[in-house]
Amino acid sequence: IREKMWGILRQRGIDGGGLSLRRTRSALVSARSYAAGSKEMTVRDALNSAIDEEMSADPKVFVMGEEVGQYQGAYKITKGLLEKYGPERVYDTPITEAGFTGIGVGAAYAGLKPVVEFMTFNFSMQAIDHIINSAAKSNYMSAGQINVPIVFRGPNGAAAGVGAQHSQCYAAWYASVPGLKVLAPYSAEDARGLLKAAIRDPDPVVFLENELLYGESFPISEEALDSSFCLPIGKAKIEREGKDVTIVTFSKMVGFALKAAEKLAEEGISAEVINLRSIRPLDRETINASVRKTSRLVTVEEGFPQHGVCAEICASVVEESFSYLDAPVERIAGADVPMPYAANLERLALPQVEDIVRAAKRACYRSK
Amino acid sequence: MALSRLSLRSTTFLKPSSLRRHVSTDTTPITIETAAPFTSHQCDPPSRSVETSSAEILSFFRDMARMRRMEIAADSLYKSKLIRGFCHLYDGQEALAVGMEAAITKKDAIITSYRDHCTFLGRGGELVDAFSELMGRMRGCSNGKGGSMHFYKKDACFYGGHGIVGAQIPLGCGLAFAQKYSKEENVSFVLYGDGAANQGQLFEALNIAALWDLPAILVCENNHYGMGTATWRSAKSPAYFKRGDYVPGLKVDGMDVLAVKQACKFAKEHALKNGPIILEMDTYRYHGHSMSDPGSTYRTRDEVSGVRQVRDPIERVRKLLLSHDIATEKELKDMEKEVRKEVDDAVAQAKESPVPEASELFTNMYVKDCGVESFGADRKELKVTLA
Numbered sequence: 001i002r003e004k005m006w007g008i009l010r011q012r013g014i015d016g017g018g019l020s021l022r023r024t025r026s027a028l029v030s031a032r033s034y035a036a037g038s039k040e041m042t043v044r045d046a047l048n049s050a051i052d053e054e055m056s057a058d059p060k061v062f063v064m065g066e067e068v069g070q071y072q073g074a075y076k077i078t079k080g081l082l083e084k085y086g087p088e089r090v091y092d093t094p095i096t097e098a099g100f101t102g103i104g105v106g107a108a109y110a111g112l113k114p115v116v117e118f119m120t121f122n123f124s125m126q127a128i129d130h131i132i133n134s135a136a137k138s139n140y141m142s143a144g145q146i147n148v149p150i151v152f153r154g155p156n157g158a159a160a161g162v163g164a165q166h167s168q169c170y171a172a173w174y175a176s177v178p179g180l181k182v183l184a185p186y187s188a189e190d191a192r193g194l195l196k197a198a199i200r201d202p203d204p205v206v207f208l209e210n211e212l213l214y215g216e217s218f219p220i221s222e223e224a225l226d227s228s229f230c231l232p233i234g235k236a237k238i239e240r241e242g243k244d245v246t247i248v249t250f251s252k253m254v255g256f257a258l259k260a261a262e263k264l265a266e267e268g269i270s271a272e273v274i275n276l277r278s279i280r281p282l283d284r285e286t287i288n289a290s291v292r293k294t295s296r297l298v299t300v301e302e303g304f305p306q307h308g309v310c311a312e313i314c315a316s317v318v319e320e321s322f323s324y325l326d327a328p329v330e331r332i333a334g335a336d337v338p339m340p341y342a343a344n345l346e347r348l349a350l351p352q353v354e355d356i357v358r359a360a361k362r363a364c365y366r367s368k
Numbered sequence: 369m370a371l372s373r374l375s376l377r378s379t380t381f382l383k384p385s386s387l388r389r390h391v392s393t394d395t396t397p398i399t400i401e402t403a404a405p406f407t408s409h410q411c412d413p414p415s416r417s418v419e420t421s422s423a424e425i426l427s428f429f430r431d432m433a434r435m436r437r438m439e440i441a442a443d444s445l446y447k448s449k450l451i452r453g454f455c456h457l458y459d460g461q462e463a464l465a466v467g468m469e470a471a472i473t474k475k476d477a478i479i480t481s482y483r484d485h486c487t488f489l490g491r492g493g494e495l496v497d498a499f500s501e502l503m504g505r506m507r508g509c510s511n512g513k514g515g516s517m518h519f520y521k522k523d524a525c526f527y528g529g530h531g532i533v534g535a536q537i538p539l540g541c542g543l544a545f546a547q548k549y550s551k552e553e554n555v556s557f558v559l560y561g562d563g564a565a566n567q568g569q570l571f572e573a574l575n576i577a578a579l580w581d582l583p584a585i586l587v588c589e590n591n592h593y594g595m596g597t598a599t600w601r602s603a604k605s606p607a608y609f610k611r612g613d614y615v616p617g618l619k620v621d622g623m624d625v626l627a628v629k630q631a632c633k634f635a636k637e638h639a640l641k642n643g644p645i646i647l648e649m650d651t652y653r654y655h656g657h658s659m660s661d662p663g664s665t666y667r668t669r670d671e672v673s674g675v676r677q678v679r680d681p682i683e684r685v686r687k688l689l690l691s692h693d694i695a696t697e698k699e700l701k702d703m704e705k706e707v708r709k710e711v712d713d714a715v716a717q718a719k720e721s722p723v724p725e726a727s728e729l730f731t732n733m734y735v736k737d738c739g740v741e742s743f744g745a746d747r748k749e750l751k752v753t754l755a
Binding site: 101 | 477479509510511512513514518520521522527528529530531532535537538539540541542543544545546547549550568569571572573575576579580731732733734735736738739740741742747748
């Protein structure tokens with residue numbers, strides 16, 4: 001009977017007489033709704049200013065990584081810090097991730113606050129034992145004696161044309177580990193607030209940036225520019241309010257989801273876009289509250305689809321909000337292949353705006 | 369009347385008992401030669417003459433006897449299934465833990481591998497906390513959440529207790545980094561075995577330690593077997609004290625507690641001035657790699673009993689105490705009886721102590737929980753919001 005019902009619903013969808021869809025356009029909410037500040041800031045500058053301010057405020061904070069000092073940072077995130085704070089606060093390391101990450105964790109055991117940069121998170125695999133076994137689990141294994149106030153940061157996920165070994169997204173891997181906190185900023189405000197929170201946090205934080213977002217500018221409020229500004233860890237942000245379908249994602253895909261929401265709005269579908277900001281802890285409350293409002297879920301991530309962040313979100317929603325769902329949950333993720341180099345194949349390997357739009361329409365029982 | 373005694377290896381000098389000092393408190397300096405010389409690499413070795421005192425040598429005996437008793441008791445507890453999982457025993461290697469402590473302070477840091485029970489004791493850990501942890505009780509030094517491989521004592525700068533072979537080496541260099549960063553005049557002793565000595569991360573960390581002049585002392589506890597693999601089968605160059613290349617090294621008789629003390633004292637002075645140094649301690653473990661290893665598939669019983677007869681660290685100190693007339697046989701036997709009782713009492717106390725509450729499953733995940741949720745096996749049955 002259920003299949004039949006869905007068949008009927010789908011039919012209605014095609015006919016355009018949708019049962020539960022509202023045709024009224026949602027009030028135009030700016031995709032980037034910030035306080036009325038006219039200032040803009042790139043994500044790069046946001047990260048740089050966050051590290052700068054935290055180093056200024058706390059002498060225990062230091063930066064360590066490949067090319068972070070003299071080279072000014074492989075992606076210029078640590079630009080100017082060596083000149084400002086000197087070689088006793090900014091350390092250029094040899095290309096030895098296992099070694100310097102372990103040293104960073106040991107320094108954190110002793111009470112310092114290292115900010116360890118991985119040139120990309122692909123290289124973190126060389127040091128992953130230290131992130132997980134030496135950092136994440138220590139507070140638990142020592143029953144609270146040894147806490148690890150360290151931040152592991154760097155670009156994560158696909159860049160442009162860098163191939164299979166340089167394009168993996170590690171959000172799902174790190175976020176599965178109890179004892180870690182995993183953050184993924186999208187906007188400049190996210191970058192500032194979350195990085196400052198991460199550096200101040202007494203627990204190990206994996207901070208997943210995105211290379212392609214570094215150069216993007218975002219409006220930034222006076223509040224966000226203040227040196228005491230901090231965002232809470234574990235709270236997602238509703239970037240755009242909507243009524244018909246919930247789109248949940250993080251990092252660069254937030255921008256794609258917002259574009260998809262614009263396209264959907266043109267077709268009378270009001271999408272709510274949630275920017276996770278925090279992968280672990282995952283803000284299940286905000287996600288579920290939204291799905292209970294819209295009855296439909298589309299999750300989006302760049303990373304590999306199997307056992308991904310989207311899988312966890314879908315499971316959470318099916319477990320906690322089953323009776324509210326009017327459609328199967330949808331996952332849009334990177335293709336289940338190592339990242340190819342050729343531009344056309346790379347495009348096929350990553351979620352595009354049209355994929356998100358299509359999934360949202362499927363959830364609304366609208367075919368193309 | 370204080371007598372200074374030099375190089376008294378062969379002299380027997382019996383003093384009438386009425387004139388003998390109360391030995392356990394006699395701190396008059398005496399000098400004793402180590403049994404074997406030090407071999408050095410890229411540095412001048414320290415002198416073989418070790419400054420010590422009667423009180424100190426007696427304390428060595430007592431501390432090593434206590435460690436020995438603890439490990440033997442752990443063996444029984446494991447066999448009666450009160451200790452589960454992995455249990456790596458240190459008996460035979462006691463001189464290392466005790467000699468090191470004699471040369472350093474509780475502000476110097478120590479980090480080691482999973483063979484950490486005696487190191488914990490050396491840092492001031494209590495027997496009852498050790499046994500409780502081994503038996504998974506709340507009273508344990510890690511509230512029962514760590515187990516044999518994860519003892520810690522942060523207030524004495526003992527940073528564990530690590531299960532991943534070699535991981536403690538970069539961590540220990542990080543401790544040294546923090547000491548230098550904070551401008552403390554302290555050093556970090558980073559202990560690892562002959563098995564871990566081949567780990568790449570050792571060389572990565574040593575490179576950085578040498579580049580940045582970190583006060584890190586890498587101590588290779590060469591007990592000649594990495595689990596079941598002898599050094600000659602795992603290392604092309606088993607001269608571990610030389611493997612640092614540009615980093616100076618010292619080879620030490622790790623069964624001679626005075627040699628260990630001298631080497632650690634020398635290393636601390638060196639590290640504070642010149643950066644990292646490697647100490648290779650020639651030692652031996654009587655037990656197998658762990659309680660699951662009889663220790664006989666890769667070495668002969670004769671070898672083990674041979675070492676016990678000729679090189680046992682406790683017997684050597686007993687001979688020293690007797691030959692220097694610092695204590696009588698009976699006094700030493702009584703001391704051993706006291707230590708045995710101490711250990712038995714601690715075991716009994718630990719056996720009585722309760723297991724952790726079920727709620728402890730979810731504690732200490734984070735310092736700052738920020739409303740994180742955590743789940744049991746059935747998430748609909750057991751779900752917790754960490755406060």
